[in-house]
Amino acid sequence: xxxxxxxxxxxxxxxxxxxxxxxxxxxxxxxxxxxxxxxxxxxxxxxxxxxxxxxxxxxxxxxxxxxxxxxxxxxxxxxxxxxxxxxxxxxxxxxxxxxxxxxxxxxxxxxxxxxxxxxxxxxxxxxxxxxxxxxxxxxxxxxxxxxxxxxxxxxxxxxxxxxxxxxxxxxxxxxxxxxxxxxxxxxxxxxxxxxxxxxxxxxxxxxxxxxxxxxxxxxxxxxxxxxxxxxxxxxxxxxxxxxxxxxxxxxxxxxxxxx
Numbered sequence: 001x002x003x004x005x006x007x008x009x010x011x012x013x014x015x016x017x018x019x020x021x022x023x024x025x026x027x028x029x030x031x032x033x034x035x036x037x038x039x040x041x042x043x044x045x046x047x048x049x050x051x052x053x054x055x056x057x058x059x060x061x062x063x064x065x066x067x068x069x070x071x072x073x074x075x076x077x078x079x080x081x082x083x084x085x086x087x088x089x090x091x092x093x094x095x096x097x098x099x100x101x102x103x104x105x106x107x108x109x110x111x112x113x114x115x116x117x118x119x120x121x122x123x124x125x126x127x128x129x130x131x132x133x134x135x136x137x138x139x140x141x142x143x144x145x146x147x148x149x150x151x152x153x154x155x156x157x158x159x160x161x162x163x164x165x166x167x168x169x170x171x172x173x174x175x176x177x178x179x180x181x182x183x184x185x186x187x188x189x190x191x192x193x194x195x196x197x198x199x200x201x202x203x204x205x206x207x208x209x210x211x212x213x214x215x216x217x218x219x220x221x222x223x224x225x226x227x228x229x230x231x232x233x234x235x236x237x238x239x240x241x242x243x244x245x246x247x248x249x250x251x252x253x254x255x256x257x258x259x
Contacts, residue, residue, distance in 0.1 A: 046060075046061045048061070050219050052217060052219050054124070055121055055122065055132070055216055056121070056129075057120070057121055057218070058120045059117050060118050060120075061116070061139075062115065063115060065112065066116065067110040068099045068100070069109055069254070070098075070099045071096070071097075071099075072096070073096050074095065075092065075097065076089075076090045076093050077091055078092060078234035079091075091176075091233045091234035092151070092153060092209075092234050093151045094149050094150070095149070096146065096147070096251060097146070098252070099254075100143060101144050101252040102254050104144075104252070108144055111143030112142040112203065114139045116136075116137070119135050119218075133211050133212035133216065135208045135210035135230070137206075137237075138207050138208070139205065139221075140198070140202070140203030140204065141203055141207055142197055143197060143198070144195070144196050145194065145195050145196075146193065147251065148249070150179075151180065152178055152236055153175060153178065153234060153236065154168060154178070154230075154237055155227070155228035155237045156175075156189070156237075156239065156242075157169070157238075157239035157242065158189075158242045159243045159244065160192070163187035163244075164185060164186045164187065166182065166185050166244070170182035187244075187247050190249060191248070191249050192247060193246045193247075193248055193249050193250040195243060195245060196242070196243045201241065203241070205221065205241070206221070206227070206237055206239055209236045209237075210230045210237075211233075212232055212233065213232060214232060216229065
């Protein structure tokens with residue numbers, strides 16, 4: 001891959017570090033044998049292995065629910081030396097991403113995140129097992145998220161109400177370095193200032209970002225439609241139960257994050 005991987009990972013892992021290491025805290029204390037006998041629980045991490053189309057997947061999950069309030073800015077992932085199709089020079093160029101809002105009461109200040117995970121991808125090449133990439137994701141996200149997205153590589157679908165559906169799968173370029181416009185879309189991605197993840201049926205269930213050196217078809221979660229194959233470089237997938245909250249390119253305020 002042609003981008004500086006250490007810089008990409010540093011930016012991308014920031015969001016997941018908030019979830020993995022900021023999700024819980026406790027003070028350890030010794031327990032007697034009697035107290036131990038009355039305690040039940042489960043491991044904090046779970047590991048699962050699957051295979052599909054010649055690829056092997058190892059997923060390490062944080063088996064926990066997380067509440068998150070955070071503001072992230074200037075996420076540029078997958079930068080290349082050659083001219084970009086969208087002119088920004090990066091696979092993903094997000095000017096701002098706000099988890100939660102501070103102008104609509106306590107219930108909407110936090111975003112609920114379920115089961116953050118890392119998944120490593122392996123393939124046998126010339127008789128040797130090689131790592132070809134990884135993805136980072138959440139099993140579920142519920143809440144309001146401010147967005148200012150310049151472009152992305154990936155598969156994204158947002159219901160914009162009367163303006164129709166904004167869908168990167170309608171992009172003639174296949175979603176690679178997509179500028180947010182698409183055939184049949186009455187609105188563009190740059191017009192969205194905030195989205196709501198999840199609805200009355202449950203959370204949004206398919207958010208992940210991958211880093212790959214070869215295209216990969218990831219396994220599909222039970223009850224979900226087949227995923228668009230992730231492409232080389234940085235690729236984001238997010239299509240499930242997303243609604244645009246406004247088309248004025250205005251993010252809601254989110255002051256006092258980290259509460």
